[in-house]
Amino acid sequence: xxxxxxxxxxxxxxxxxxxxxxxxxxxxxxxxxxxxxxxxxxxxxxxxxxxxxxxxxxxxxxxxxxxxxxxxxxxxxxxxxxxxxxxxxxxxxxxxxxxxxxxxxxxxxxxxxxxxxxxxxxxxxxxxxxxxxxxxxxxxxxxxxxxxxxxxxxxxxxxxxxxxxxxxxxxxxxxxxxxxxxxxxxxxxxxxxxxxxxxxxxxxxxxxxxxxxxxxxxxxxxxxxxxxxxxxxxxxxxxxxxxxxxxxxxxxxxxxxxxxxxxxxxxxxxxxxxxxxxxxxxxxxxxxxxxxxxxxxxxxxxxxxxxxxxxxxxxxxxxxxxxxxxxxxxxxxxxxxxxxxxxxxxxxxxxxxxxxxxxxxxxxxxxxxxxxxxxxxxxxxxxxxxxxxxxxxxxxxxxxxxxxxxxxxxxxxxxxxxxxxxxxxxxxxxxxxxxxxxxxxxxxxxxxxxxxxxxxxxxxxxxxxxxxxxxxxxxxxxxxxxxxxxxxxxxxxxxxxxxxxxxxxxxxxxxxxxxxxxxxxxxxxxxxxxxxxxxxxxxxxxxxxxxxxxxxxxxxxxxxxxxxxxxxxxxxxxxxxxxxxxxxxxxxxxxxxxxxxxxxxxxxxxxxxxxxxxxxxxxxxxxxxxxxxxxxxxxxxxxxxxxxxxxxxxxxxxxxxx
Amino acid sequence: xxxxxxxxxxxxxxxxxxxxxxxxxxxxxxxxxxxxxxxxxxxxxxxxxxxxxxxxxxxxxxxxxxxxxxxxxxxxxxxxxxxxxxxxxxxxxxxxxxxxxxxxxxxxxxxxxxxxxxxxxxxxxxxxxxxxxxxxxxxxxxxxxx
Numbered sequence: 001x002x003x004x005x006x007x008x009x010x011x012x013x014x015x016x017x018x019x020x021x022x023x024x025x026x027x028x029x030x031x032x033x034x035x036x037x038x039x040x041x042x043x044x045x046x047x048x049x050x051x052x053x054x055x056x057x058x059x060x061x062x063x064x065x066x067x068x069x070x071x072x073x074x075x076x077x078x079x080x081x082x083x084x085x086x087x088x089x090x091x092x093x094x095x096x097x098x099x100x101x102x103x104x105x106x107x108x109x110x111x112x113x114x115x116x117x118x119x120x121x122x123x124x125x126x127x128x129x130x131x132x133x134x135x136x137x138x139x140x141x142x143x144x145x146x147x148x149x150x151x152x153x154x155x156x157x158x159x160x161x162x163x164x165x166x167x168x169x170x171x172x173x174x175x176x177x178x179x180x181x182x183x184x185x186x187x188x189x190x191x192x193x194x195x196x197x198x199x200x201x202x203x204x205x206x207x208x209x210x211x212x213x214x215x216x217x218x219x220x221x222x223x224x225x226x227x228x229x230x231x232x233x234x235x236x237x238x239x240x241x242x243x244x245x246x247x248x249x250x251x252x253x254x255x256x257x258x259x260x261x262x263x264x265x266x267x268x269x270x271x272x273x274x275x276x277x278x279x280x281x282x283x284x285x286x287x288x289x290x291x292x293x294x295x296x297x298x299x300x301x302x303x304x305x306x307x308x309x310x311x312x313x314x315x316x317x318x319x320x321x322x323x324x325x326x327x328x329x330x331x332x333x334x335x336x337x338x339x340x341x342x343x344x345x346x347x348x349x350x351x352x353x354x355x356x357x358x359x360x361x362x363x364x365x366x367x368x369x370x371x372x373x374x375x376x377x378x379x380x381x382x383x384x385x386x387x388x389x390x391x392x393x394x395x396x397x398x399x400x401x402x403x404x405x406x407x408x409x410x411x412x413x414x415x416x417x418x419x420x421x422x423x424x425x426x427x428x429x430x431x432x433x434x435x436x437x438x439x440x441x442x443x444x445x446x447x448x449x450x451x452x453x454x455x456x457x458x459x460x461x462x463x464x465x466x467x468x469x470x471x472x473x474x475x476x477x478x479x480x481x482x483x484x485x486x487x488x489x490x491x492x493x494x495x496x497x498x499x500x501x502x503x504x505x506x507x508x509x510x511x512x513x514x515x516x517x518x519x520x521x522x523x524x525x526x527x528x529x530x531x532x533x534x535x536x537x538x539x540x541x542x543x544x545x546x547x548x549x550x551x552x553x554x555x556x557x558x559x560x561x562x563x564x565x566x567x568x569x570x571x572x573x574x575x576x577x578x579x580x581x582x583x584x585x586x587x588x589x590x591x592x593x594x595x596x597x598x599x600x601x602x603x604x605x606x607x608x609x610x611x612x613x614x615x616x617x618x619x620x621x622x623x624x625x626x627x628x629x630x631x632x633x634x635x636x637x638x639x640x641x642x643x644x645x646x647x648x649x650x651x652x653x654x655x656x657x658x
Numbered sequence: 659x660x661x662x663x664x665x666x667x668x669x670x671x672x673x674x675x676x677x678x679x680x681x682x683x684x685x686x687x688x689x690x691x692x693x694x695x696x697x698x699x700x701x702x703x704x705x706x707x708x709x710x711x712x713x714x715x716x717x718x719x720x721x722x723x724x725x726x727x728x729x730x731x732x733x734x735x736x737x738x739x740x741x742x743x744x745x746x747x748x749x750x751x752x753x754x755x756x757x758x759x760x761x762x763x764x765x766x767x768x769x770x771x772x773x774x775x776x777x778x779x780x781x782x783x784x785x786x787x788x789x790x791x792x793x794x795x796x797x798x799x800x801x802x803x804x
Contacts, residue, residue: 341664342664344664344667344671352668352671353671356671356672356675357675360675360676360679361679363679364679364682364683367683381693382693382694382695382712383691383692383693383694384691384692384694384712385690385691385692386690386692386761388686388690389686389687389690389691392682392685392686392690393679393682393683393686396678396682397675397678397679397682521727521745521746521747522726522727523726523727581750581751582750582751583750584747584749584750599747601727601747602724604724604725604726605724608726610726610727610747612746612747
């Protein structure tokens, strides 16, 4: 019964999406207010039906209704409740349902929050959103129906892949999708602007909150995914340049570029065509990401069993969306004239540099990700492009970008005096020398890259804080005055400082974790101990324990430093029954200074166990920094300029709207 | 600064960055492309010792030997097989008869010294290259193996 309700809701949602995607477009063309307003209602209806469908599938999972094929192949009656619920989106069909549900939610949000949008623009945005929904709903209904029945119903389900039974991964897909799909709104705004033939600062101000939200969620989603890989896969790595990781990283890079170029459109009314193109590219990369992950064309450590026939549909959809929007861009963009002029050394210039580097970096990641596909298609040779490629192409582009972050915000608009700006950064330059000295002394030199990384960290951190301190005239005027200036500073200014500090912290974490980690791999017998990174790991032994739906071999390590006990780690090697599978549960003790990381492997038959111990200095800062970046995004998002009055279009005499 | 001049500068900067990127890509493609070979490929066209590549196939039944943290096994496509040695913990899904991809180099004696061993997250999942090389060797049953 529940499945049928879900199925009908999906079909009704498709009908609503079809109407939402066509009538308002026609209405905006004919200046018919009724048809234009229809879009908002249709988006509500589509959203409600998809909510019903989503709830129906969730009920199927919670009540373990194994007559639904999707539930039977991905759930199990013994699974803990959290994973029954996260199991809803832990599989292909369910995750797509989540995707369209979020898409409909955002479409409705545009209708609900877009009260001050001009009628025709709003109608067109909602319509484009509806059209994307049509594409995805067709895909769900015809190739990936989550409500398909199975007869006879099995006695119990096949269970969820145990690697996915994890709190980190329970929330990773929803955040990532909020980001991916959030970019659909910017895309819809871009397409609507192309149809209208008009981009102005007000447009940029409407688009920015959506870009910010999408970017923030992507940041959080990627960070969660990397954190999951770090503690769940038991390899101690946090980023593998794996195709699936790249698939989420490329939209993030493009969205970061978009975030910055939209500022130029908003403040200076220029770089319009470029911003529109970025909006199209960002969403296209989100679609490509879905395609790469879901079609199984790429060989990846994260590729879960997937079906290539679905890939054909997504590919057609991708070609239609990307091809269609680029065609529209080619037809319409040349008509939009750029605004204010600027010198190469200026805030605009810095943002152009940011965009150049970010988009080039995106292109190299794209090339490295897709190259194996092309080579296979044209020559049949199987290759993989590994971390060395990305490290040697991405890093040289990322380093100047990160260095520029320190200078950019201090440059005034239009024209700037670089020497003057650099002289204001004396403190940042000084901090570089301090940190280099400190690093040299503490880490005994170490690899050259670690010095580069630490210098960039200091430069960025102090540079961002100097800019912030200057804006509130810290120490230059009374403290009360500074406080008042700080309170009055727009939230987006705080947001920028916070986000840039977040980048600095991520740089710190990456540098330290990549260059100073130590690792020890050996067979240990109970009672033996190992010294790693200044800590002593005493192996007490291992025993069999029983979990709710698995059996586990649990090792005990007492970790101490200078004779004082720090923590006891319990790494596990689990064997799940449904589906039959083993997983490594690394035991990690995260500290601000370092992570202590222990893994237990198999018995060697002579009373010893294979063990692996890592010491990862400062690695937590990668994720702390990501969260700080997200908080920076939230601060910007809460800026009242995006909500109140200001986002109103300047009246332009009719006829000059080109 | 005129509009034309600005456009020229932006264009030059863009070309500059792209040029650098292209140089980086070409330079690093040289030695960071890792080819995939099956045991049959190796029998047909040997790869010189010391060159990195990925070796894929099934872990041969009864071939796994463990000695502390060193593991030795044979990768087979059911036609040919190659001995592999690896120092480290093998992934959770590594077991006899299952698909595996090993990254590493051959030594002078034809022993494949793996620097990394990958097995997949999913017990039904077969790395596409492995599936294809098994199909080429005539041993692949597409469905119903689970």
